[in-house]
Amino acid sequence: MTKVLVLYYSSYGHIEQMAEAVAEGARSAGATVDIRRVPETAPEAVVKGAGFKTDSAHPLIDGPDALKDYDAIIVGSPTRFGRMASQMASFWDTAGGVWYQGALHGKVGGAFTSSATQHGGNETTLFSIITNLLHFGLTIVGLDYGHADQQKIDEVLGGAPYGATTVAGGDGSRQPSVIDLAGARYQGRRIAEVATKLAA
Numbered sequence: 001m002t003k004v005l006v007l008y009y010s011s012y013g014h015i016e017q018m019a020e021a022v023a024e025g026a027r028s029a030g031a032t033v034d035i036r037r038v039p040e041t042a043p044e045a046v047v048k049g050a051g052f053k054t055d056s057a058h059p060l061i062d063g064p065d066a067l068k069d070y071d072a073i074i075v076g077s078p079t080r081f082g083r084m085a086s087q088m089a090s091f092w093d094t095a096g097g098v099w100y101q102g103a104l105h106g107k108v109g110g111a112f113t114s115s116a117t118q119h120g121g122n123e124t125t126l127f128s129i130i131t132n133l134l135h136f137g138l139t140i141v142g143l144d145y146g147h148a149d150q151q152k153i154d155e156v157l158g159g160a161p162y163g164a165t166t167v168a169g170g171d172g173s174r175q176p177s178v179i180d181l182a183g184a185r186y187q188g189r190r191i192a193e194v195a196t197k198l199a200a
């Protein structure tokens with residue numbers, strides 16, 4: 001059975017919700033899915049001062065070698081100054097041994113993100129994740145226009161051909177919408193389907 005890892009970091013829960021939707025989509029394609037977080041690396045004073053969410057039902061990933069156990073790896077991170085969060089980059093920066101072994105070559109990958117504003121850098125964040133994954137040899141699957149609602153313009157929404165996104169608002173009060181979550185599910189399903197086909 002195809003094994004999918006949804007690996008994420010989330011300070012305020014938007015990416016956590018998107019991760020669950022991505023996982024749902026992958027499961028709907030028949031895959032076995034694990035959702036894992038990367039460790040918090042911000043100082044305690046920042047975590048407390050900025051009100052980061054510290055509780056989660058999802059366990060931490062058991063080190064970089066755990067990446068080898070999956071057919072597909074889908075990475076989610078909030079936007080930080082137009083790129084992935086340092087917490088996520090920091091995890092990948094410990095995976096040099098996995099890179100050296102070429103252990104992820106040919107696996108399927110994808111990216112999803114959240115930003116405060118619609119044009120605050122979510123697409124460049126997706127590409128910062130995708131760039132990282134390409135270095136490890138993953139074959140990237142985005143969010144194709146089969147998720148047709150990404151073309152709507154009558155409401156604020158996330159979603160780009162490069163990956164599922166959501167828009168949190170300047171104060172973080174906007175939650176992932178029905179369409180944003182549908183995009184995340186669609187991408188999860190598509191990635192699991194591609195991974196299953198490549199493994200056949």
Ligand SMILES: Cc1cc2nc3c(=O)[nH]c(=O)nc-3n(C[C@H](O)[C@H](O)[C@H](O)COP(=O)(O)O)c2cc1C
Binds near residue numbers: 010079114117119121
């Ligand atoms: C240090 C920092 C930098 C950020 N940079 C951006 C940014 O460049 N563009 C943007 O739209 N939002 C930015 N944000 C807002 C986050 O992207 C937003 O809080 C996040 O998408 C919410 O997702 P989460 O609930 O999963 O943490 C930033 C937030 C922080 C704390």
